[in-house]
Amino acid sequence: MAVSIKSAREIELMREAGKRLAHVHEELGRAVAPGISTWEIDALGEKLIRDCGCVPNFLHYNGYPASICVSVNEEVVHGIPRKDRILKEGDIVSLDAGLIYRGYHSDAARTHAVGRISEEAQKLIGVTRQSFFEGIKMAREGNYLHDISNAIDAYVSGFGYGIVRDLVGHGIGTALHEDPQIPNFAQKRRGVRLQAGMTLAVEPMVNAGTWKVRWLQDGWTVVTRDRSLSAHYENTILVTDGEPEILTLYEGEGL
Ligand code: MF3
Ligand code: CO
Numbered sequence: 001m002a003v004s005i006k007s008a009r010e011i012e013l014m015r016e017a018g019k020r021l022a023h024v025h026e027e028l029g030r031a032v033a034p035g036i037s038t039w040e041i042d043a044l045g046e047k048l049i050r051d052c053g054c055v056p057n058f059l060h061y062n063g064y065p066a067s068i069c070v071s072v073n074e075e076v077v078h079g080i081p082r083k084d085r086i087l088k089e090g091d092i093v094s095l096d097a098g099l100i101y102r103g104y105h106s107d108a109a110r111t112h113a114v115g116r117i118s119e120e121a122q123k124l125i126g127v128t129r130q131s132f133f134e135g136i137k138m139a140r141e142g143n144y145l146h147d148i149s150n151a152i153d154a155y156v157s158g159f160g161y162g163i164v165r166d167l168v169g170h171g172i173g174t175a176l177h178e179d180p181q182i183p184n185f186a187q188k189r190r191g192v193r194l195q196a197g198m199t200l201a202v203e204p205m206v207n208a209g210t211w212k213v214r215w216l217q218d219g220w221t222v223v224t225r226d227r228s229l230s231a232h233y234e235n236t237i238l239v240t241d242g243e244p245e246i247l248t249l250y251e252g253e254g255l
Pocket of ligand 1: 057058059061062064069078096097098107108201
């Protein structure tokens with residue numbers, strides 16, 4: 001397994017790809033409200049991506065039919081946008097988006113509240129987001145890949161939530177999915193040694209109940225087995241010899 005180390009020039013392109021995706025997410029987050037369809041969210045996402053001179057990397061990836069994955073409530077990831085799937089007050093919705101800028105990919109996900117949601121749902125979203133930050137504290141040169149996985153699992157498990165095992169984070173660069181795979185649950189082996197210049201998509205998916213999931217008949221949508229709520233939080237990061245740089249955050253986000 002070879003993990004690519006990006007050159008200074010490539011890192012600049014990854015930063016730009018990340019910045020543009022952060023802008024897309026900021027706008028998508030503003031659009032989330034009761035009454036909007038998941039199809040409209042995808043259409044807006046695709047327009048935002050193309051308007052900033054980029055290309056959606058999810059569209060037609062392994063046959064995926066849209067640019068944005070829109071996953072509601074017990075849907076974990078890869079929800080397919082539909083005209084008749086209308087968001088309503090109290091739902092939570094995970095938006096996963098990615099783009100290509102001059103040959104370089106970025107990938108990020110956020111879970112949003114639709115109007116007012118339960119405290120329980122709010123807590124799940126907050127813990128999922130924080131688990132990403134707990135994980136990436138370990139993402140620095142000299143540490144090992146699975147230090148990230150172990151930190152995410154330790155944090156999430158403390159709340160009694162289920163950390164999804166069937167889907168993982170990944171390296172990212174000139175392809176959406178590069179080596180290494182990045183599990184979000186505790187590992188026995190330590191994994192590859194992290195080096196400055198690696199770019200990674202770290203993406204915990206957290207279920208309020210069991211970690212177990214199943215796939216719907218559409219072949220894409222992943223749902224929790226026990227129908228409990230699920231949240232997703234993902235950023236593309238750059239490993240350095242100090243703190244990691246988060247390439248897909250927008251200013252003032254979540255503050
Ligand atoms: N962010 C997801 C991932 O990292 C979404 C890609 S699946 C796709 O794998 F098919 F929709 F592209
Ligand atoms: Co990803």
